[in-house]
Amino acid sequence: MDASPSSPPPPGAFAPGDFRVLAVGRAGINALELLLREDFAGARFVALHTDPVALARSSASERMQLGSGPGRGLGAGGDPALGRAAAERDAGAIRGLVDGARVVFLLTGLGAGTGTGAAPVVARIAREAGALVLGVTTLPFQCEGRLRQAHAAAGLQELRAAADAVICVPNQSVLQTLDERTPATEVFAAANQLVAEGVRGLWRMLTRPGLIQLDFSHLERLLRGRHAESVFASVSARGEHRAREVVERLLAHPFLAPGDVLAGSDAVLINVTGGPDLTFSELERVLEQVQRHCEHAQIAAGTAIDDSQGGGLTLTVVASRGGSAPLPEPGPLSIRADAGAGEAPTPTVAPARDQADPRDGEFLSEGTGSSRTSSRLVPPVPELTAAQRQQLVARGRGGPIKRKKNAVQTTFKFDIVSRGRFEKTEATVWQGQDLDLPTFLRRGIALN
Amino acid sequence: MFDPASIVVGLEIGTSKVCAAVGDLTPQGAFTVLGLGQARSRGVRKGEIMDPQKAAEDIRFALAEAEQMADVEIRSVFLGVTGAHVRGFNNRGIHPVVSADREITAEDVEDAIRNAKAVNLPADHAVIHTVRQDFAVDDLEDIENPVGLVGARVEARVHVVHGHGNRIQNSIRAVQGLQIEVEQVVFNGLAGALAVLGKEQKELGALVIDLGAGATGFALYSDSILRHSGVLAVGGDHVSNDLALGLNLPLGRAEQLKLDHGGALVEEGSNGSLLTLGSEPGLPDRTINLSHLRRIMSLRLEETLELVARDVGPLLAQARAGVFLTGGGARTRDLVALAERVFQLPVEIARTQDVSGPTASLDQPEFSTAIGLARFGALRQRRRQPPPGGWKNPFSSWFGR
Numbered sequence: 001m002d003a004s005p006s007s008p009p010p011p012g013a014f015a016p017g018d019f020r021v022l023a024v025g026r027a028g029i030n031a032l033e034l035l036l037r038e039d040f041a042g043a044r045f046v047a048l049h050t051d052p053v054a055l056a057r058s059s060a061s062e063r064m065q066l067g068s069g070p071g072r073g074l075g076a077g078g079d080p081a082l083g084r085a086a087a088e089r090d091a092g093a094i095r096g097l098v099d100g101a102r103v104v105f106l107l108t109g110l111g112a113g114t115g116t117g118a119a120p121v122v123a124r125i126a127r128e129a130g131a132l133v134l135g136v137t138t139l140p141f142q143c144e145g146r147l148r149q150a151h152a153a154a155g156l157q158e159l160r161a162a163a164d165a166v167i168c169v170p171n172q173s174v175l176q177t178l179d180e181r182t183p184a185t186e187v188f189a190a191a192n193q194l195v196a197e198g199v200r201g202l203w204r205m206l207t208r209p210g211l212i213q214l215d216f217s218h219l220e221r222l223l224r225g226r227h228a229e230s231v232f233a234s235v236s237a238r239g240e241h242r243a244r245e246v247v248e249r250l251l252a253h254p255f256l257a258p259g260d261v262l263a264g265s266d267a268v269l270i271n272v273t274g275g276p277d278l279t280f281s282e283l284e285r286v287l288e289q290v291q292r293h294c295e296h297a298q299i300a301a302g303t304a305i306d307d308s309q310g311g312g313l314t315l316t317v318v319a320s321r322g323g324s325a326p327l328p329e330p331g332p333l334s335i336r337a338d339a340g341a342g343e344a345p346t347p348t349v350a351p352a353r354d355q356a357d358p359r360d361g362e363f364l365s366e367g368t369g370s371s372r373t374s375s376r377l378v379p380p381v382p383e384l385t386a387a388q389r390q391q392l393v394a395r396g397r398g399g400p401i402k403r404k405k406n407a408v409q410t411t412f413k414f415d416i417v418s419r420g421r422f423e424k425t426e427a428t429v430w431q432g433q434d435l436d437l438p439t440f441l442r443r444g445i446a447l448n
Numbered sequence: 449m450f451d452p453a454s455i456v457v458g459l460e461i462g463t464s465k466v467c468a469a470v471g472d473l474t475p476q477g478a479f480t481v482l483g484l485g486q487a488r489s490r491g492v493r494k495g496e497i498m499d500p501q502k503a504a505e506d507i508r509f510a511l512a513e514a515e516q517m518a519d520v521e522i523r524s525v526f527l528g529v530t531g532a533h534v535r536g537f538n539n540r541g542i543h544p545v546v547s548a549d550r551e552i553t554a555e556d557v558e559d560a561i562r563n564a565k566a567v568n569l570p571a572d573h574a575v576i577h578t579v580r581q582d583f584a585v586d587d588l589e590d591i592e593n594p595v596g597l598v599g600a601r602v603e604a605r606v607h608v609v610h611g612h613g614n615r616i617q618n619s620i621r622a623v624q625g626l627q628i629e630v631e632q633v634v635f636n637g638l639a640g641a642l643a644v645l646g647k648e649q650k651e652l653g654a655l656v657i658d659l660g661a662g663a664t665g666f667a668l669y670s671d672s673i674l675r676h677s678g679v680l681a682v683g684g685d686h687v688s689n690d691l692a693l694g695l696n697l698p699l700g701r702a703e704q705l706k707l708d709h710g711g712a713l714v715e716e717g718s719n720g721s722l723l724t725l726g727s728e729p730g731l732p733d734r735t736i737n738l739s740h741l742r743r744i745m746s747l748r749l750e751e752t753l754e755l756v757a758r759d760v761g762p763l764l765a766q767a768r769a770g771v772f773l774t775g776g777g778a779r780t781r782d783l784v785a786l787a788e789r790v791f792q793l794p795v796e797i798a799r800t801q802d803v804s805g806p807t808a809s810l811d812q813p814e815f816s817t818a819i820g821l822a823r824f825g826a827l828r829q830r831r832r833q834p835p836p837g838g839w840k841n842p843f844s845s846w847f848g849r
Contacts, residue, residue, distance in 0.1 A: 420689040421699055425493045428532060428681040430755060435682050438690035439747040447694065447740045 018102035019043040019206070020131070021199060024119045025083075026051075027109020027138050029058045030188070031195035036060060038200070046097055048122065050086050050114045064097065066090050066118055080151050083117020091125055098126040103206070103219070104133045105199050106163065111140035111148035116155035123162035132220050135159050135166040136198045136232070138191050139387050142172050153391045165320055167232040169194045173255060173386040198232045201316035205271045205302055214271060214302025222267045222300050222320070230320040231255045231265075231385055242313040243282040247289040250315055255386060262294040264444045265319035272303040275310035286315060294319065296445055455482075456829060457514070458821025459525040460636060461503060461619055463492045463662025463685060464776060466510040467815060468525070470518035471803075471822035479826050481805030481819055483518025485510040494681045495530040495636075495663035497618045504622050511628070524629035526825040528817055529576065529619050530636040530663045533612035536677035538581070539567050540605045550598045552585065557595055560604035567608050574613040576635050581605040581673045590671075607674045609635045634824050636817050637665025637677050640774050642827075643820030644798035645669060652769040655791070656798065657756055658817060659777025661685045666756050670766035678759050682752050684777045687745055694744045695736055701725070705741065711781040712749045714742040749783065753790040770794035778813040 021043060023032035029047045036045060036059055047060040055063050067086025087094065098104055104126040108115035119135065126133045137159065140148045160166050174191045182190075205214050233253040237245035256262055270290050272283055287301050297319070306314075419427075419436050428435040433442055440447065458469045470483040487509035491499030511522050541564025545556050565578050583591045585599035594602050620630050640658035653670030661684040668676040687710070692702035709723055719739040757764060770793050773783060778797050787795040800810040800819055809815055 420692055421685055422493065422689065425498070426532065428494070430680075435680075435751075435755075436686065436689070438686075438693050438744065439751045440690070440694060440744050443747065445743070445747065447737075447743060 018100075019105075019203065020098060020101040020103070020126075021045045021105045021107065022048060022097065022122060022126075023058075023060070023107040024048045024122055025108050025112060025115030026054050027112075027115055027192070028107035028119075028195075029054065029060070031107045031109075031136075031138075031192040031199075032058065032060055034192055034196035035199060043203070044101075048094075048114075048118065050083060050118070062097075064090070064093060066114065078113045078148075078151075080113055080117035080155060083114040084121055085117070086114070087118035087121035091121070094122055094125045095129060098122075098129045098131055101126065101129070101131040103202075104131040105202075106133060106135040106159075107137075107195055107199065108135065108159075109138040109140075110152035110155040110159070111144060112151070116151045120155065120158035120162040123159055127162065127164065133163040133165075134202070135163040136195050137166060137168060138174075138195060139168055139170040139172070139390060141175065142390065149391065156387070156391075165230050165318075167198050167230045167318065168385065168387040169198070169232070169255075170385075170387045170390055172390050194232075194234075197234045198318075201232070201234050201271065201314075202318070204273055204304060204306065205269075205316065212301065212303045214269070214300055214304075218300045218302070219269070222269060222298060230318050232316075232318050234314060234316045236312050236314040238312045243285045246313050246315045247286055250290065250317060251293065256317075256319070262290075262317075262319055263296070263442075265294055265297045267320040268294045268297040268299045269316075269318040269320075270299065270301040271316040272301075273306050273314040273316070274303070275312060276305055276307060277311065278303075278305060278313065282313065286313070290315070290317065296443065454829065455518075455520050455522075456822050456825035457511075457522050457525045458528065458634075458639065458818045458823070458825060459507065459511070459623065460528040460639075460818045460821060461492060461497065461507060461622065462489055462660055462817070463495055463683065464660070465489050465814070466503075466506040467818040468507075468510045468514040468522070469815065469818035469822040470514050470520055470522065471805075471819070471826055473826040473829055477830065479803050479823055481803055481810060481822070482520065483514045483516070484806075484809050484815060484818070485512065485514030485517060486815075487513070493662060494532060494683070494685070495660065495679070496533075496615055497622055500618065500622050500625075504625055507622060508626055511626070522628060524631045525623060526821045526828075527619055527623055527630045527633050528636040528639055528821045529611060529616050529633050530660070530665050530679050531611065531615060532663070532679060532681035533573075533615050534576070534609065534635055534637075534665075534679045535611070536607055536609040536635075536637075536667075538605060538675070539564050539608050540603055541565065542601060542603045544601050545599055550600060552594045552597050552599060552602050554595050556602050557583070557593075557604065560602045561606065564604045564606040565608070567610075569610050572613050573610045574616065575608060575610045576616070576633055577607075577609040577638065579607040579609070579638075579674045581607055581675070582671075607677065609638070609677055611635075631825060632828065634821055635665070635677065636660070636663075636821075637667045637679060638674070639820030639824055640665060640798075640817045641667040641669065641674075641820070642823050643800050643803070643816040644772055644774050646801040647672075649769040649772070649801075653766040654769040655760060655764065655767040655771045655793075657753075657771060657773050657775075657787075659683060659752075659773060659775040659780075659783075660817075661776060664752055664756060664775075664777070666760065668760055668763055668767060670763075670768070675766065676760055676763050678756075680752065680755055680759070682748075682755070683775075686752075687748050687777075690744050690748050691741060695740060697725075697736075705736070706745065709738060709741060710745050711742050712746055712786040713782040714739055714746050715782075718742055745780070746786065749777075749780065749786060750790060753787055757790055764791065764793070767791075767793055770796060772796060772798035774798040774813045774816040776814045 023029045029049060032045060032047060045060045046062040046064060047055060047058040048064050048066055049055040050066045052065050055065055067089055106119055106123055108119040110116050123133045123135060139152050169191055171191050174194060175187060178187060178190060233250055233255050235246055235249040235253060237249060270287060272286055283303055291299055422436040454473050456471050460467045466487045466489045468485040469481055472480050472482050487506040489506050491497055491503035497503045515522050541560050543556055543560035543563055545552055582605055583594045584603040585591055585594050585597050586601055616633055623630050637658055641656040644656060645654055650669040650672045655666060655668045658665040663683050664680045666678055667674060688699060688703045688706055691706055692699045721738045722735040723738055725734045771787055771791050773787060784795045797813060798816060800816055803810060803819060
């Protein structure tokens with residue numbers, strides 16, 4: 001045991017010792033480096049990796065080599081199976097790391113060996129130990145290749161199934177935020193920065209005294225057992241119009257890009273952090289504006305004062321979508337139909353090609369066709385998060401599908417919703433939305 | 449019986465109905481509605497004519513009915529237009545005062561207004577109205593009439609409403625095809641406001657929302673000045689269409705259901721209460737959950753009102769007299785409560801103001817646009833503005849002052 005209190009603390013009171021940050025794999029460790037530069041008094045940071053060399057580069061006080069048993073001591077070599085095996089072998093040691101923690105942050109990057117393989121194992125162990133497990137993970141760039149994408153997709157499903165919530169930072173959409181001439185090192189740094197930001201935002205929320213306090217119990221109630229996939233966005237603005245700008249920036253954030261991400265979410269965590277000069281009207285405006293975009297989600301809004309923020313305003317939003325029941329077997333495209341979104345037959349791209357790739361077979365979500373509504377109405381294809389879209393694209397390239405006997409190949413419906421009476425009229429488009437489509441469909445509201 | 453010259457007719461070619469109102473302006477300046485005619489509209493979608501032939505039939509029918517009721521012959525109409533293409537914005541024009549004594553003359557004012565009218569429109573758009581707002585002389589703001597003041601520079605502010613030329617022409621041609629002259633084209637949103645806002649309400653500030661079947665028009669007045677106007681091509685048809693899609697019903701039945709059981713709020717306790725739809729003999733009856741119906745409607749109406757609120761923006765605060773709902777959609781149950789929630793202002797169903805005639809028809813929100821159009825015509829006549837030129841020369845419409 002460690003700094004965590006021996007008797008159960010009163011609910012809501014959050015001791016720094018309850019907070020554990022585990023970085024698994026190289027990407028996680030890199031993100032951890034950013035966190036280590038800051039003051040997280042009391043929190044424990046642990047770096048885990050299969051590769052002792054990479055581990056040695058970390059400045060974390062606690063480091064643990066996974067799979068350090070006899071004969072190994074090398075990296076996972078990009079093979080998630082090796083990563084998983086290594087973590088399973090050291091399950092006992094990992095349990096010791098997470099013992100007594102109430103929140104475990106799992107920083108990782110999916111796609112390669114250790115993060116993809118070991119992170120879900122670590123998440124599972126931490127959850128078994130009673131902690132709320134939040135994964136924060138990067139997803140590979142598209143140019144990193146199909147195999148990595150496939151690994152990442154599978155790993156994400158596993159991680160989702162194991163953790164309470166997973167916040168994805170798809171590198172590809174990080175790229176969109178950056179200038180084309182940005183040096184490669186900075187691109188990776190930016191992705192890590194976002195991962196760090198995610199942790200920092202939540203840390204701030206949990207520990208800073210809030211005007212409207214959002215504490216551990218809120219977080220737990222919102223996330224516990226949901227296996228949600230979350231999108232995270234943190235934006236700041238300064239100056240006279242910061243309240244308005246910060247909302248605009250949030251909505252323009254690449255992770256929330258289509259604007260419907262918020263509308264499609266079923267749990268949203270909003271935190272506003274400002275300097276001592278934060279006015280209540282600003283606060284009110286920001287919260288009201290954001291809530292207006294996610295009216296149908298369960299919302300937890302909080303606000304905190306941070307002296308170091310002087311003049312600035314930071315808005316942190318974690319929007320979760322999906323999952324209330326335990327996840328079924330991995331299927332990278334299972335955009336869940338029960339996501340409160342009145343959606344959605346699983347869209348599958350992937351025109352069948354001849355080349356065989358055994359992995360694809362297991363990703364085909366089986367029998368989704370039968371779960372379709374009997375209504376003649378086919379709702380629009382749900383808005384995908386950037387991560388999901390990326391997976392879809394990766395899927396499309398990786399196409400080949402072995403025809404399993406009971407696998408159902410679903411197809412995209414192109415005539416998505418009949419426009420009914422407005423079939424032949426000019427569409428009424430407002431800010432990219434076709435207003436002729438029923439509001440409840442566009443907002444993804446289930447009638448039942 | 450009536451002086452034919454004092455007869456004015458407003459014609460609205462709406463999405464659900466074509467409506468004609470015959471009005472008469474007494475020498476004393478009182479405005480009376482003599483007759484109303486309406487016909488179900490079949491050739492219009494979202495406020496614009498899609499099937500000219502059917503539209504022409506419907507117009508003929510509506511005008512004939514109005515003629516019969518008012519016992520007059522209709523030769524010319526003031527034609528209402530709406531549609532997604534219609535837009536309003538504010539513009540200003542500056543004119544330097546050059547006379548030696550720096551006194552502002554009527555010509556200076558005219559020049560300033562002319563400058564304000566010289567607006568940059570999309571190539572195929574035409575101006576429907578330019579409405580005078582107020583003036584500024586040097587640094588002096590909010591001047592109603594600057595003639596006679598002394599200053600170096602007079603600035604005129606106007607509200608310009610413009611629309612797509614060809615699409616306006618479609619409506620005009622449909623009427624002209626019936627050998628009826630179009631005196632002027634008028635934006636429906638303004639006509640609605642003209643019918644339902646009294647002097648005090650304009651002075652105090654009011655937002656009028658005309659919830660039609662195909663489009664929702666709105667106009668905001670404050671200090672007796674038209675501040676904002678616009679159209680959203682979403683209306684009652686969208687509600688019906690949503691219901692048809694959401695509840696899996698034919699459109700006609702959805703429409704009927706909307707009228708019979710619709711409401712803008714999801715009531716407590718409506719969950720689980722079922723509506724049974726009668727059906728053809730031999731087929732099983734269908735049941736529909738009332739709360740689904742309400743939720744679909746509520747979402748659509750709320751969104752529509754929110755979009756209006758967003759379009760009006762911060763000016764909304766100037767609507768101190770509140771929000772006035774008109775048009776057929778205003779009849780929706782609980783809409784007032786919903787609108788109060790969206791706008792955070794007092795909301796009421798508008799009533800036609802300062803108009804006499806058959807009360808039963810004047811109080812119907814459906815007729816306010818047609819009555820407003822006739823009233824617009826009457827005001828034009830009172831000002832003894834020469835009517836010819838039609839909408840091509842609409843610069844002379846000083847609205848509502």
